[in-house]
Amino acid sequence: MPGRSSTPPPHLTLNTSSRGTPAAIPNKHLPVCSPGPVVRGLQTPPASPPSKDAVDESPFITGSDFCDDPPLFTITADQMAQALEHMATQPMPSTEQVFPWLHGLHADNQIQLAFFANRRKSVRKAPRIRSITLVKTGGNLCSSKLKGAISPDELLPPSSDETMFIECDPREGFSVRNFQIQACKLAMVSDIIVYGDEKTNPSETIALAKRISKAQRQYEAQNGYPRCMFNTFMLNDSFGHVQTKYPDLVGIDASGAMTGNVVDFFYWERYEMCAMSKASEISSNVFLGPTPDPALDAGCMSDQTFDLLIETNDLAHVPDAVSLRKFRGLLERPNRKGPLHMEFASSGSIMPPTWSHSEVDALMNMCKWIFEIANPQEVRPSKRKTSVEDEAIEMVDIAQPRKVLIHCTDGYTETSLLGLAYFMYAEGLPVHDAWVKLHREKGRNFFAYPTDVALLTQIQPRILQESPRFNGSVFHVSDPKWLSQLDGSLPSRILPYMYLGNLGHANNPELLRELGITRILSVGETLDWPRDVRQQLDWSDENLMMIDRVQDNGVDPLWDEFERCLKFIEDGKKEGGATLVHCRVGVSRSATICIAEVMNELGLSFPRAYCFVRARRLNVIIQPHLRFTYELLKWEEYQRQRRNEPLRRELEWATIAREIALMNKPYSR
Template sequence: MSSAPVPSTEDNVVHGLDYPPDFLSSLSVLLSRPHPHTPIRALSASQFATIHHTAINSHAPDHVLFPFLHGLEGDNQQQNAFFSVTSDTPVIPPCFRGLIWVACEDDDTPSSDDGEDSDTVASDDSDDEPGSDGGDMGHSFALDIDMDIDTDLDLDHSHRPEAPSSPASTSPSLRPLDTTCDSDPDNALHMHPVQPRAPRIYTNTALARDRSASASSSSTSSSHSFSMPSPSTPGTSLDSPPPSCLPLGPPSPEPRPHTAPLIASGFAPRDILQLNADGNAEFVPLRVPDGISLRNFDIQLPIYATLSDIIVYSRRGATRAAFALAEKFKQAVEARAGSRIPYNVFVLDATPVELRTKLKHLLVGPHTINFAQREKDEMRELTRATEILTVHAPGQDDKSVDVHPWTPGLGQVFLGNVNDVPFYPGNPSDPLARGIDLLDSAGNSPLDGMGYDVCIECRVRAPRPALGFLLSAQEHLMELERRWQASGGKGPRPPPNAAAIVYLPFPLIPIVDEMTLFLEFLEKLLNPTQQRGFGRPAKILIWSSDGYTESSVLALSLIMAMRSMTLPEAYLELQVVKKRSFFVYETDVRLLRAVEGRLARERHAKLPSPRRFLFGPTRANSLSSDFNSSAMSASYEDPGNAPIVSMRRPRASTSPLLPSLVDDHQVWFDDPRFDGSFPSRVLPFLYLGNLNHAGNAYMLHALGITHVVSVGECALIPPPTDSAPGVAVAPSPTKMPSPVAASGGSDRRGSLYIEEREGRIKVLDIKGVCDDGIDTLEPQLAPICDWIDRAREQGGKVLVHCRVGVSRSATVTIAYVMKYLRISLIEAYLIVRSRRLSVLIQPNMRLLYNLCGWEVKLAHERAAGDMERLHRELARCSNWPYLAREVYLLNEKYLHA
């Protein structure tokens, strides 16, 4: 396996940042250096804006930087051998120049708006000739500061705006030689200039703690605990409130940003420099992790810095400390010299006022994104409380009753996350003694006036639902109804006060008897025909911390019980009809199958369960014998012990193309390629999945998917032809073949190969793209996105897949989301990341770099020749080293959990 060669015709072409012939000579020289080294020069704010625009706009083709960026200069021989590179002849980009800007925080005290500091050295625009001593400015600096000076510089990360302001403290010096190159765990939150979003209003204790922690201390993304679990970790790590009410104090104030401006997507000196044994500055040495990795995002900054021009700036202007830091960088650049092109070091000579006026599109501000917080917000928005079940009175249905998100008089179940749970802001242990009006809905309207009677928290280690606790909850709701009637209230009872909500725990993996007991309890609260003193049907919120991991099992079980559906039908009801994304692990399918079997046998027998009397008038006489005999079983019930009776219903629009000979949805559900969860719905018409999803053609029909994009993994595999001797079935061009005929007589599974040949599903098969860090998607993103767009315009739905659904297909999906929603790479990446639910997407480095180039291409398309708009569009484009580091920090909490 070898790397793509660099064409010899490009050997003398400077890729990336390239200056006009007279640009560098026009800049003021701050400190001259002997040939062949370049001097330290001054940049104005306008000149920095020009350089930034040029650097982002001149995205180098990926073959210029890859495979070098994988870390071929390190001592990882396995990595080098994988890319067919020896340690003696590393593939160093011959002519590439990047751009990095570094903040010198010589003083934590914000500067005044007029921007002139006592130690700021004004720029001198005297006639300095190239190669001269630098005129008065160069001499004035040279008299006071020497290249070997060991000036203490502020190298921490407190210059980021999310960090709270603090008194000035002793600044640490450059890191010693033997320290690691990992990012400092105390650095601040993650930022990038993209479009702002309205802040969320946090209404519960867990999120209040979350915001308070962010405000009280700076932290990396790995310190944020909102969990999108890795595929091997079904649990989540966000602190979930206990099932009882918790006090809620006033929300913590937002961290106060520095008044002086800060340029977004920059770095601190310690991220790039360290002191060697002689006390001189050098670039942080490259430490490539052991083994072969295509996702070494943590080493991108040290590599990229050695191929870049460095701009040093201070929020206080062109200070002496900024110049001293520039000298340190000059030491490192000259020690690294040997490239075909020289690299430069600049000092930004601009006051805070000039930064605000001339670089306002590049500064940290309200438009700046916090990677970790945006990931949380996207996930919470995706799984916010939505109605998944409405129970009508006899003779009513969705057409005869105007059903709103919250409809009085109807039993309703909502599925949500921790942000949707109302908590009483006080001590609810004795609400009556405190004179609380239990019928006052204060604090119990988290979404559009909705209020809940019961909130069920699903989590792994939740206590099992004790029968006595359920009976107490039932009695509590009946007491609320009696109080409402006694108060002379008319109409349906309003939602109770937050202190009077019933909070119930429910474990992720209960036993079958406990599940059916709990389902019967909920059915009693929801069913309008069995009120018996309850008053109006209940409003129930089922929730887990992330909104899907622990709560999907209970939600599906309740739909099966209340709607008399099979498990596959419940899947489609939740995903297609209710448009609610969810995730079920393979280990949970067995429990769901057992619950399905129990419910089907009870419906088939048409006999009430003995436990139905637990909640009736004579329940006290049956508590001991029934509960002890049924609820103490510690094993799943095997649904194979008795036949499962399929409660069929018209398929309507949920599966319009299933062959008529396939009698129910069990076909695709029982397919060994089905792993318990659907592909991830990223947009209403766009799914992201794996190779097994693409091969399960009947499942694709059930979801309404009409187009498939196969990225490097062909799903068009002919079905087996193990038919019985003498049996030959020819496919008909006019009639859909039976699944038996399509598979050769013995396999009832659907085949994408057959469906594509018959024209029922269109397939775009992208060949020759391996997830190996060598193959590129750069030239194919545009035609793939155009193909998806045509499918959308035709009313189709598209599945994009590779083998696992995390790298190649994720790259294509991110590219399309960027184009369709007209958003930045960072926003699209976090949207797709959140919608992949429990699967952690991660394009390999080369593919993520392809998306940086795609972002520049889209910026030009949107600008359509308008240079002012192009400046704005490119200002929010991703800087590769910054993007790589933020992705690494965002993934670290999952990869090292």
């Protein structure tokens, strides 16, 4: 990571339009997570019980007076480091203390108020909590960025004449995923430290600090806080001094390079995605994996040396016979240095029922061509003609097999059509066996489009007939029932013994058995199985668990169910099986349980566990709502307490929410 450019890209901010945002990871999408029906008795949250871990309202920070009107203070790097460390080691406020306030309750948003507050004005007030917020003068967070720092425009209106905080609560609509407002909401109940980089004129920092102090006075008056309960400080040490003495507080150094000292969600999602889809051999000398990325840690990359890299992407075409002959000649050059690169059309590019025979011919020729260069010992010298063009491709003896990597950005989506077709051809497997064996025996996670399922099922007889390793009759191959219910995606393997999926996966018990899944944990959604299925497949009641009355509505808690759910998953692990955790879509309620288990099993902090699960959900982005996310941070506290470890968060709530909002912004419509 040292020396890498900053992530997220410099133009990605919470307050910009979608224009100029970075390219999202291909095929990822944000599914719609309905809050579900409003159940009588659940329209409003229950009254908050007395807080068990209320935050001390005394200031975290001590500093020196700078001026009285408005009140401003200065602070040293030592004092700032001590204050941030103190905050990181304090328990977070209880969930009941900060919700529904964190959801965003604007006075004009009648939908949000009716759902969460139901005219109870008491829950609209800001809770008695305090935090620390760092604001960088100028707002350029691409360099000299301290841990958790935000830009002034995330807190203040654009006009420098206005001395109030922006209204971050949404005026209209309903959402339980307002991650983009959390940094601002927490800043309003924070002691705020303003700092600049080496190029910042001190007068700019003073002017910004005065605006913030005046905004704090106005906010205190509006919300009934004592005057000067929250204060504004200016860092009087240079950024270079902080970088030298407290490197753990620096996320991006003065040159704009990531330091690696602060958890970076963009980096860790990419790292975990590549670690999950790390290149592995699916058939002799043929590998599937992500596009090699030298910016990532070598620990998640393959240690293999490849002769040929085949990248599958949406802009590529299927190579014709002339191109294949050309690449064959290049591969055999004795003075060739490094791997040879070529491209192939991505998954979903051949669309039933309009696909042409020439497209299938090209796919088959590609599979044969790869097999011949990877397994020359099984190919006799011959001269054959392609069915695409009247061109002869001369097959000659090759000195040694060539290692081939079929790759794409995420390592599991665009490669799936070519990877599955080749696996069927090279191993002589029907599509249903290829699906299961590639996942279970070869350990590959992959996502195929429904069109790929239809195509491979239709051309299965031809693949098997031309396969060098299929010995049976194509007329005696029958497809299992579960294949017809498959939409292309398998449940996501989060851990060897735990899968994350949707209600469709849960209602396909034959598929689950094929994958070695022996238990089902249903979070808020009921299975819809035919009466005789449970008996036929020997699904006992003890292998099914239902967590009832948990809607994805930002009100219903999951905390009380964590221990019971994790014990059910653990029992399945002890039996040598695997558990499917599902809700309706597989992104919020069930994802929350899976993150809790990853934190419990691997001992990861919430930010790292979140990226771990997010990467392994394949083409779907997990979306635990605000309350579930907050509960998981409290779960981290509990985990540390149970392991007799001192409480210390890697990142604070406002920073985590801000990072999640930035990660999801490229996918928002």
